[in-house]
Amino acid sequence: MGAALTRYRVIAWIVGVVLILLVVIGMPLKYGFDNPVVVETVGPAHGFLYMIYLVAAFDLSRRADWPLKRMLAVxxxxxxxFVSFYAERRVSSWVTAGRAGAVTERAVPASR
Structure with a gap:
């Protein structure tokens, strides 16, 4: 599950940065200064990268056995x-906590 988490973390950061570029730089240029070049360039890239983000989030959620609500929220x-950065930190802590719990369960034999 470590590789799935790494893939998710990388694409979450990339999607977050590209979305911020689109919203903070591209949209004001397009609507305030009538210059749509950033939106025309970054917009389709964000759409493509977001599809990769969805696949990475789905893959990680299936491996971590998350409920449907958590998967959709992520x-x-x-x-x-900015929410993708927050979600990336939360997801990392969930997966790390889940791994620690699984290791503890295997290390401590059940008492009879």
């Missing part, structure tokens, strides 16, 4: 600026 995090 997937939607890539649509709101």
């Amino acid at each position: 997937m939607l995090a890539g649509t709101v600026p």
Whole structure:
């Protein structure tokens, strides 16, 4: 599950940065200064990268056996600026805590 978490973390950061570029730089240029070049360039790139983000989030959620609500919340995090960074930290802590719990369960034999 470590590789799935790494893939998710990398794409979450990339999607977050590209979305911030689109919203903070591209949208004001397009609507304030009538210059759509950033939106025309970064917009399709964000759409493509977001699809990769969805696949990475789905893969990680299936490996971690998350409930549907958590999986959908993580997937939607890539649509709101700055939220993908918060979600990436939360997901990392969930997966790390889940791994620590699994290791503890294996290391401590059940008492009879």
